[in-house]
Amino acid sequence: MNIRNSDLIKEALKVYFIMGSPNCKENPTQVLQEAIEGGITLFQFREKGTGALTGNAKVELAKELQQLCKEHQIPFIVNDDIDLAVALNVDGVHIGQEDEPVAEVRKKIGQDKIIGVSVHSYDEAMNALEGGADYFGIGPVFPTKTKADAKPSNGTKLIEELRDKGISIPIVGIGGITGENAGSVIQAGADGVSVITAISHADSVTEAAKKLRKSVFDSL
Ligand SMILES: Cc1ncc(COP(=O)(O)OP(=O)(O)O)c(N)n1
Numbered sequence: 066m067n068i069r070n071s072d073l074i075k076e077a078l079k080v081y082f083i084m085g086s087p088n089c090k091e092n093p094t095q096v097l098q099e100a101i102e103g104g105i106t107l108f109q110f111r112e113k114g115t116g117a118l119t120g121n122a123k124v125e126l127a128k129e130l131q132q133l134c135k136e137h138q139i140p141f142i143v144n145d146d147i148d149l150a151v152a153l154n155v156d157g158v159h160i161g162q163e164d165e166p167v168a169e170v171r172k173k174i175g176q177d178k179i180i181g182v183s184v185h186s187y188d189e190a191m192n193a194l195e196g197g198a199d200y201f202g203i204g205p206v207f208p209t210k211t212k213a214d215a216k217p218s219n220g221t222k223l224i225e226e227l228r229d230k231g232i233s234i235p236i237v238g239i240g241g242i243t244g245e246n247a248g249s250v251i252q253a254g255a256d257g258v259s260v261i262t263a264i265s266h267a268d269s270v271t272e273a274a275k276k277l278r279k280s281v282f283d284s285l
Pocket residue numbers: 083109111113144145159160161162163164181182183201202203204212237239259
């Protein structure tokens with residue numbers, strides 16, 4: 066099966082959960098287990114921010130979460146850390162405009178891995194497409210406190226612009242997305258929503274993932 070197939074990526078992006086240990090109120094493996102029970106479709110390991118694990122502790126947590134994803138056929142994406150992605154032979158990576166160029170990352174991780182790229186303008190989107198991106202992460206759609214260096218929120222404008230211009234690459238919205246506002250992101254043309262806090266900080270992680278899933282599928 067070609068994991069880089071655009072239709073498969075669109076399916077996987079629907080309920081995209083992102084986290085690392087700094088985002089979790091309880092054990093990250095427990096949080097991921099509960100999110101999987103709630104129906105997430107893709108996971109990104111983003112070990113970043115105050116108190117983030119480094120070195121062997123980061124690698125061991127990544128391995129544990131990767132194993133859990135494997136058991137449930139959830140593709141496992143690594144944020145930023147290309148060396149870790151190669152070492153663990155993960156399903157893909159997510160990179161931003163401040164990370165390594167897409168074409169360089171493609172050389173390192175190979176043709177059979179997913180590369181997601183954050184884009185904030187039409188020009189960035191065109192560059193990422195030329196470099197071989199498999200999907201775009203577009204945000205922040207709504208205000209977020211989770212990413213300290215996030216840009217000002219821009220609603221769904223860029224998603225709509227790219228779709229209006231006929232760009233059909235898989236797109237996921239990110240930033241401040243919740244069960245309440247996820248539908249508007251899908252209606253704007255995104256294939257899915259990616260969230261950290263709406264799931265990782267929820268009183269019930271499973272119920273939060275279920276609610277997000279319902280919002281997305283009800284809006285298709
Ligand atoms: C799905 C998705 N979209 C956007 C991002 C943000 O990536 P980036 O701009 O590189 O910022 P960091 O996450 O590295 O702080 C993402 N991680 N995932």
